[in-house]
Amino acid sequence: MFSPALWQLTYCSTSASRLHDLRKDVDDILREARIFNRQHRIQGVLFYGNHFFLQCLQGNRADLEMLYDKLQKDHRHIQLKLLESRAVETPLFDQWHMKYVVLEPKIQELLSRWQMQLFMPYNLSETQLAELLSLFSVVRDAVDTSRAPPPKTGRILKALQWVSRQLNQP
Ligand SMILES: Cc1cc2nc3c(=O)[nH]c(=O)nc-3n(C[C@H](O)[C@H](O)[C@H](O)COP(=O)(O)O)c2cc1C
Numbered sequence: 093m094f095s096p097a098l099w100q101l102t103y104c105s106t107s108a109s110r111l112h113d114l115r116k117d118v119d120d121i122l123r124e125a126r127i128f129n130r131q132h133r134i135q136g137v138l139f140y141g142n143h144f145f146l147q148c149l150q151g152n153r154a155d156l157e158m159l160y161d162k163l164q165k166d167h168r169h170i171q172l173k174l175l176e177s178r179a180v181e182t183p184l185f186d187q188w189h190m191k192y193v194v195l196e197p198k199i200q201e202l203l204s205r206w207q208m209q210l211f212m213p214y215n216l217s218e219t220q221l222a223e224l225l226s227l228f229s230v231v232r233d234a235v236d237t238s239r240a241p242p243p244k245t246g247r248i249l250k251a252l253q254w255v256s257r258q259l260n261q262p
Pocket residue numbers: 121124125126128129138145147159162163164166168169190
């Protein structure tokens with residue numbers, strides 16, 4: 093059913109980080125975002141590609157506008173452009189307080205279809221934006237911890253078990 097309480101705000105910006113600091117800056121942003129967004133029931137996605145960000149936020153309108161004010165003052169990115177701010181019916185990222193997506197093959201494919209050599213978010217059409225967001229909602233998170241390799245202690249334990257089996261063989 094249509095829920096007028098769900099608002100969607102999407103903007104793009106240019107990263108102000110040197111490439112060398114980018115990983116740490118993105119880690120910090122995601123950590124801050126996931127805490128604040130969880131507390132305010134904000135969900136969404138942050139995409140990074142070719143030194144640009146594209147972020148889509150869904151939640152309560154007042155909370156999103158308050159967050160956008162903070163985002164505009166953040167020196168880690170510049171040249172923010174609001175791409176859309178509107179009521180929506182469908183939660184796109186309801187599993188995520190901030191999903192993180194990068195330029196992966198499926199997204200590259202879509203850009204090639206649009207004959208876009210490099211990701212340039214500032215002039216996306218409404219249709220392109222909708223298509224991109226819908227793709228962001230299904231591709232995997234770039235730092236999904238559930239896909240991380242097992243912790244080192246687990247691997248060491250397995251190695252010890254293997255050695256022990258070899259020693260105990262007749
Ligand atoms: C590209 C980008 C995306 C961000 N996304 C969020 C977000 O979704 N939620 C959030 O709380 N902060 C996010 N931040 C961080 C905020 O800009 C800000 O640093 C944070 O809300 C703390 O602000 P405060 O110290 O004024 O409370 C983002 C920053 C950048 C550069």
